[in-house]
Amino acid sequence: MKKENPLQIFADESPKVQKAYAAFIQSLIDMEGLDTKTKQLIYIGMKMVADDERAVKMHVPMAKNAGATREEIKATALLGLSVIGLKAASKFLPIVLESYDGNRNYK
Numbered sequence: 001m002k003k004e005n006p007l008q009i010f011a012d013e014s015p016k017v018q019k020a021y022a023a024f025i026q027s028l029i030d031m032e033g034l035d036t037k038t039k040q041l042i043y044i045g046m047k048m049v050a051d052d053e054r055a056v057k058m059h060v061p062m063a064k065n066a067g068a069t070r071e072e073i074k075a076t077a078l079l080g081l082s083v084i085g086l087k088a089a090s091k092f093l094p095i096v097l098e099s100y101d102g103n104r105n106y107k
Contacts, residue, residue, distance in 0.1 A: 041076045044096065
């Protein structure tokens with residue numbers, strides 16, 4: 001069974017809403033005050049708090065492409081200890097490191 005991309009379903013089923021949402025997201029990306037790398041690191045932390053594993057996996061490569069180091073990605077995940085507790089290390093640290101490293105599997 002082929003797993004469908006939920007974002008493609010969104011675009012297919014509600015193209016006007018998806019385009020408006022994409023424009024909104026682009027306005028956040030274009031907003032001044034923080035560089036792209038910092039925004040991506042913040043997104044990783046926020047998505048961890050929201051327990052959104054898929055988004056965490058998406059934002060790690062975006063942060064890496066924006067210049068984030070492995071240490072910065074790791075620090076971002078571990079800062080979650082103060083907000084979401086041990087889940088930051090037990091669930092999300094392996095996810096962010098695997099996403100950053102590409103082929104290494106920590107599970």
